[in-house]
Amino acid sequence: MASNRPVRVRFAPSPTGMLHIGGARTALFNWAFARSCGGKFILRIEDTDTARNTPESLQSILDSLRWLGLDWDEGPDCGGDFGSYYQSERLPSYQAAIARGLQEDWLYRCFASAEEIEVQRTLAREAKCNWRFDEASRNLNQADAAARAAAGDPFVLRFRMPMAEDITFQDHIRGTVTFASQGIEDWVAVRGNAMPTYNLVCALDDAAMEISHVIRGEEHLVNTPKQILIFRALGVPEPEFAHVPLILGKDGKKLSKRTGDTALGDYIRAGYAADALFNFLCLLGFSIDDKTEIFTREELLEAFTLKRISKSGAIFDTDKLAWMCGDYIRRMSLPELVSAVLPYCIEAGLVAQDASADEALQNMVGAFQERFHLYSEFPQQAAGLFGALPDWDDQARKALAGEGAALATSQLADILEKANWPPEDFKALVVTVAEDLEVGLGKVMKPVRAALTGTLGGPELERILQILGRERVLRRLRELPTAARS
Numbered sequence: 001m002a003s004n005r006p007v008r009v010r011f012a013p014s015p016t017g018m019l020h021i022g023g024a025r026t027a028l029f030n031w032a033f034a035r036s037c038g039g040k041f042i043l044r045i046e047d048t049d050t051a052r053n054t055p056e057s058l059q060s061i062l063d064s065l066r067w068l069g070l071d072w073d074e075g076p077d078c079g080g081d082f083g084s085y086y087q088s089e090r091l092p093s094y095q096a097a098i099a100r101g102l103q104e105d106w107l108y109r110c111f112a113s114a115e116e117i118e119v120q121r122t123l124a125r126e127a128k129c130n131w132r133f134d135e136a137s138r139n140l141n142q143a144d145a146a147a148r149a150a151a152g153d154p155f156v157l158r159f160r161m162p163m164a165e166d167i168t169f170q171d172h173i174r175g176t177v178t179f180a181s182q183g184i185e186d187w188v189a190v191r192g193n194a195m196p197t198y199n200l201v202c203a204l205d206d207a208a209m210e211i212s213h214v215i216r217g218e219e220h221l222v223n224t225p226k227q228i229l230i231f232r233a234l235g236v237p238e239p240e241f242a243h244v245p246l247i248l249g250k251d252g253k254k255l256s257k258r259t260g261d262t263a264l265g266d267y268i269r270a271g272y273a274a275d276a277l278f279n280f281l282c283l284l285g286f287s288i289d290d291k292t293e294i295f296t297r298e299e300l301l302e303a304f305t306l307k308r309i310s311k312s313g314a315i316f317d318t319d320k321l322a323w324m325c326g327d328y329i330r331r332m333s334l335p336e337l338v339s340a341v342l343p344y345c346i347e348a349g350l351v352a353q354d355a356s357a358d359e360a361l362q363n364m365v366g367a368f369q370e371r372f373h374l375y376s377e378f379p380q381q382a383a384g385l386f387g388a389l390p391d392w393d394d395q396a397r398k399a400l401a402g403e404g405a406a407l408a409t410s411q412l413a414d415i416l417e418k419a420n421w422p423p424e425d426f427k428a429l430v431v432t433v434a435e436d437l438e439v440g441l442g443k444v445m446k447p448v449r450a451a452l453t454g455t456l457g458g459p460e461l462e463r464i465l466q467i468l469g470r471e472r473v474l475r476r477l478r479e480l481p482t483a484a485r486s
C-alpha cells in the first residue's frame with residue numbers, strides 16, 4: 001500500500017463551533033503521522049457554510065489545536081504553496097472543475113424538484129429498492145439540459161455514478177473495503193444555489209493540495225467511494241485512506257453530552273493538563289504496546305504507525321483521564337505547576353495577577369501537588385489557606401462543634417505560642433494536648449485541622465503550619481472554633 005508520494009496530510013475543520021474531541025484526536029493522528037515520517041501537516045478551513053461560520057469559532061479551533069501542542073506546516077495563518085487554505089477563497093477553482101465535469105459528463109443537471117424526488121424515493125421504498133437517480137434528468141442530452149438551464153429552469157448538479165461497478169480501496173486500518181456503485185445514488189455535487197457540496201470540494205481540495213493520505217473518522221467511510229470517483233474523473237492519484245474508530249462513551253454508544261463533554265474547550269476551561277489530554281487522546285484507538293500508557297510526544301512519534309490504530313471503537317473513560325492528569329501534575333516542576341494553576345486562583349479571587357513569585361503560593365501548590373487532578377481543583381482544595389479565616393465545610397463545622405474542640409485548639413495554641421517556630425515535632429505537641437484532656441488523638445487532630453484549613457482533608461499539618469505562619473495559626477486556633485460554631 002505504500003507509495004512514493006511525499007507525505008502530505010490535512011485536518012479540515014469547519015468554523016461553526018468549538019473543536020470536538022473526535023476532531024482533536026483526528027488532528028493529532030494526522031500530525032503524528034506527518035511528524036513521524038517527515039511529512040507535511042496541513043490545516044485547511046472548510047468555511048463554505050456562511051450561515052453558521054463565526055470568527056470566534058475559527059479562533060477557538062486554532063487556539064485549541066495550539067493548546068494541544070499541534071503545529072502545522074501550511075494553513076490559514078502561515079500560508080503555503082497550495083493556498084488558499086480557506087475553502088471560501090477557492091471558489092474559482094471549484095467552478096473550473098464543475099465546468100469540466102459538465103463538459104466531460106461526469107456531472108449532469110438534474111431538473112427534478114424535491115417533491116418529484118420524494119415521490120420517486122417513496123416508489124423505490126415500496127419496490128424495496130434504493131432510489132438512484134431521476135431517469136429523465138440523467139438521460140437528458142447536454143444540449144437540451146443547457147437550453148433548459150439557460151431558460152431559467154432550476155436544477156442541481158449530480159455526480160453520474162457508474163451503473164454497476166465495485167469501488168475498492170485499501171484502508172490502512174480496515175483493510176480491503178468495497179462499495180457497489182449500484183448502492184449509491186447520483187449524489188448532489190452542486191446545490192441549486194450554485195454552492196458545491198462537501199464531497200466535491202473535499203476531493204477537489206485534496207487533489208489540488210496533493211494530499212497523500214486521508215486520515216479521518218470512520219463516519220466518513222461512506223464518503224470515500226464518492227471522493228475516489230472524483231479523483232478518477234480528474235485523472236489524479238487517489239490518496240491512501242485510514243478511517244479511525246469512533247470515540248464511545250462508557251455506555252458503548254457514540255460520545256455525546258450525556259456521557260461526557262464533547263468539546264476540547266470544555267476540558268481546557270476545566271483545567272486539564274494539555275500533555276495529559278494529548279496522551280489520553282493518543283490512547284483512543286492507538287497504542288505503543290500492550291502496557292505503556294504514559295509516554296512523551298517523542299516516544300509517540302518514534303512508535304507511531306497507522307497499523308497500530310485499532311479497528312474497534314475507543315472508550316472515553318473520564319476516570320482514566322482524571323488519573324492521567326493527576327499523574328502529569330505530579331511530574332511537573334513546581335514553577336511550571338504554579339504558572340498553570342495561577343489563572344484559576346486569580347479567577348477565584350484568591351491571589352493577585354502578579355502572584356506567581358509569591359513564596360506562600362509556591363509552598364501551597366507544592367503541598368497540594370499530590371492531591372489534585374485538575375488545575376481548577378487546586379483553588380478549591382486550598383481556598384481555606386488564603387485570607388484571614390477560611391470558610392468551613394460541613395464536616396469541619398461538625399468537628400469544631402464537638403465536645404472539647406474549642407478547649408483542645410485553644411490549649412494547643414498556648415503551647416505553640418511558647419514553642420520554637422516551626423515546632424520541631426508538631427505531632428508530639430498534639431499528643432500532649434490529647435493526654436492532658438484524656439481524649440483520643442483524633443479528638444484533637446480533627447478540630448485542629450478544621451480550624452486551620454476549613455476542611456478535614458489536605459496535606460500534613462506540619463506543612464500547613466509552615467504555609468500559614470505563626471500569627472495566622474494562633475489566630476485560627478483561638479478564633480476559628482468559636483466562629484465556626486456560630
